[in-house]
Amino acid sequence: MSTAIVLMNLGTPAQPSAPAVRSFLKEFLSDPRVVEIPRPLWLAILNGFILPFRPKRIAPAYEEIWNRSADGAGVEGSPLLYYTRRQAELLQEQLRNSGRDIAVEYAMTYGEPRLDKVIADLRQKDYESFIVFPLYPQYSATTTAAIYDQVAQIFRKSRDIPDISLVRDYYHNPLYIKSLANSVREHWQVHGQAEKLLLSFHGIPKANVDKGDPYYRHCMETARLLAEALQIKENRWQVTFQSRFGKAEWLQPYTDRTLIEWGKSGVKSVDVICPAFSADCLETLEEISVENRANFIESGGGDYRYIPSLNLREDHIKALAAIVEDKLPGTK
C-alpha cells in the first residue's frame, strides 16, 4: 500500500497586503477551534472590529518578513510557507535515504495549499494510506484538533475511507529535544551563554487550559526536558507565552512583560528560543526578533539574541523522519 505524508502548519496570507491578510484572518479566526466565544457574538466582533482594522496594521509586518528566511535563500513569499515546503522536500529525501519510498507533501490549515486538495491529488495518484503530520510539537485544540476536524470533514461523505493516521504531538520525542538542545549549544558556541534563556511559546487563552487543553503541560514538559538536556540551573531559564490576542487572560507569564521587567531589573543578556514553532514565521521573525527585542533593550536590557526555529536543520528533519517511522504500517 503506498503511503503519503502531509506535513501541516497554520497557514499564512497569499501576499503581504491588507486584502490578503484580511481573507487569511477571516478564515483562520472563523474556526470555532481557534476562538471559542459564542458564534453570533464572536462573528459580530470579528466582522465589526477586527477585520476592518487588524489587516491594515499587520500587513506591514508581513511585508517586513516576506522573503526573510534564515538560510538567505531569498525565495519570494512567506517564510512559513517556504520552510514548510522545504521541510517536506528534505523529509522525503531523508526517508528515501533510509530506503522508504514515500511521498511527502505539505498543506496549511488556513489558506493555500489546502488539505482537501492535497489529499484529493494524492488519491488520484493512487496513494491509499496517509499520515497527516501537524508540525506542532505541543498539542492544542486550537491547532492540532483543528487539523483533525478538517481530516474528518474531508472524508465525511466517503464510503471507502483510506488508511489515515495523525501525529498528535511530539514534544517528548528525544530527537526533537536533542535538536532544540543542539541549536542552543551551537548558538552558545558562537555568542556565548547569555545570563538568561527565555523559552517563549505561543500562548492560548487560560480558560482553554482550565477546561482541559493539555497545551500548557506539554510546554512545561518541553522546557523541563530541554533544560535537563542543556544541564542549566533553574534560575537561568524561564518559560513565557507570546502572541496574546484579545482582552481575555492568556497563559502567563507573558513574554513581552517578562522582557520589560528583565530590562528594568538590569538583565545583561538574554537568549530567546521559541520551541512551539517548527518554522520561523511572523510570530518569531517579527514579534520576537523585532518587537520584543525593542521591549527588552528600551527598558534597559543588554544583549538580546534570538535562536532561530528548527527550520531546515538536519537534526530536525531526522527527528521528523523518526516520528514518521513510528507511524508507518508494520512498525508499530
Ligand SMILES: C=CC1=C(C)c2cc3[nH]c(cc4nc(cc5[nH]c(cc1n2)c(C)c5CCC(=O)O)C(CCC(=O)O)=C4C)c(C)c3C=C
Ligand atoms: C486568536 C487566537 C489565536 C490562537 C488561539 C492561536 C494559537 C496558536 N497559533 C500558533 C501558531 C501561529 N500563529 C500565527 C499567527 C497568528 N496567530 C493568531 C491568533 C491565534 N493563535 C493570529 C491572529 C495570527 C496572525 C498574525 C496576527 O494577526 O497577529 C503563526 C504565523 C503565521 C504566519 O503567517 O507567519 C503561527 C505559526 C500556535 C502554535 C498556537 C497554539 C498553540
Ligand SMILES: [Fe+2]
Ligand atoms: Fe497563532
Ligand SMILES: [Fe+2]
Ligand atoms: Fe503576533
